[in-house]
Amino acid sequence: MRFVIKADNERTPRLASDETYRALLTIIQTVNKNLITDAIYREGYDTPDGKRSRVEDQLAISYKNKCAYCERLCKADIEHYRPKKGVAEDKDHEGYYWLCYEWTNLIPSCITCNREGAKHNQFPILGVRVNAPTMLPDGNLDVTQCRANNAPLLNEIPFLLHPEVDRPEDYFDFKIDPRGEGIRILGNDVNGRGNQTIQICLLNRKEIKLDRVERVIDDFKVAIQSLFIQLESGALSEDQLVEKTIHHLQLLKEYSLSEDKTHTYLRKYIVRSSANFEKIVLPFLDMKVRKIILEAFKSIEPL
Numbered sequence: 344m345r346f347v348i349k350a351d352n353e354r355t356p357r358l359a360s361d362e363t364y365r366a367l368l369t370i371i372q373t374v375n376k377n378l379i380t381d382a383i384y385r386e387g388y389d390t391p392d393g394k395r396s397r398v399e400d401q402l403a404i405s406y407k408n409k410c411a412y413c414e415r416l417c418k419a420d421i422e423h424y425r426p427k428k429g430v431a432e433d434k435d436h437e438g439y440y441w442l443c444y445e446w447t448n449l450i451p452s453c454i455t456c457n458r459e460g461a462k463h464n465q466f467p468i469l470g471v472r473v474n475a476p477t478m479l480p481d482g483n484l485d486v487t488q489c490r491a492n493n494a495p496l497l498n499e500i501p502f503l504l505h506p507e508v509d510r511p512e513d514y515f516d517f518k519i520d521p522r523g524e525g526i527r528i529l530g531n532d533v534n535g536r537g538n539q540t541i542q543i544c545l546l547n548r549k550e551i552k553l554d555r556v557e558r559v560i561d562d563f564k565v566a567i568q569s570l571f572i573q574l575e576s577g578a579l580s581e582d583q584l585v586e587k588t589i590h591h592l593q594l595l596k597e598y599s600l601s602e603d604k605t606h607t608y609l610r611k612y613i614v615r616s617s618a619n620f621e622k623i624v625l626p627f628l629d630m631k632v633r634k635i636i637l638e639a640f641k642s643i644e645p646l
């Protein structure tokens with residue numbers, strides 16, 4: 344998960360329309376969740392290549408074509424962060440039906456993170472559950488109180504972190520998987536929100552742990568191996584090896600700033616300190632090259 348800024352003025356035309364607001368008021372007045380229509384929150388349109396969704400398209404731009412939770416590149420579905428029709432942890436809750444067309448409640452998720460058994464309708468909280476929308480005296484909806492980063496929704500303190508509200512660096516660490524299955528993400532906050540987010544979206548499923556290594560570490564590893572082969576064959580001097588190593592370390596930093604790559608938060612984590620670099624990257628390198636690589640990292644720290 345990486346922090347995402349999704350501006351209010353990027354809301355798609357139909358979501359922002361008066362017509363949609365009127366349809367929403369009817370849903371609120373009747374609490375009839377059958378009136379919630381994906382024609383509005385998807386906002387489909389025809390293209391020569393078939394049907395597309397304006398909301399999906401816009402979310403793909405904000406989230407760089409990545410799943411909001413696992414940060415893999417994917418064709419993401421529109422996911423209601425707060426479930427619109429029911430809450431798994433509270434059978435009496437009607438669901439957050441009044442947020443069905445709310446921009447801050449729509450985020451892109453891959454099928455696996457959002458399927459039944461993963462996120463789906465789960466929405467456990469630490470704070471006070473909001474059961475109904477806040478209405479103004481004139482019968483209109485208080486739309487400011489529908490935003491994920493405002494009270495009263497913020498006071499629910501959801502266990503599931505919101506990529507547009509919560510900063511991943513406050514909640515997550517990484518470590519090498521002890522069974523040799525790549526890199527694990529782990530929570531580190533006292534309230535356990537990081538760990539709960541991992542459990543809810545199954546962020547340590549095997550394919551993601553391995554994908555983190557394949558996408559983030561493998562190119563660097565191959566480049567370093569190649570340098571040492573050249574050193575051993577006499578094609579490179581030690582000074583040249585250090586110089587080229589530093590170039591590849593700089594590339595790691597560059598990639599961490601390129602938010603359209605997968606696993607941005609892991610990339611940032613790795614280059615943040617030599618301790619993180621040592622813990623996450625070095626174990627994938629040959630034992631005999633680790634010391635010189637770590638020294639090169641420290642020589643240019645902070646990256």
Ligand SMILES: [Zn+2]
Nearest residue numbers: 410413453456
């Ligand atoms: Zn995902």
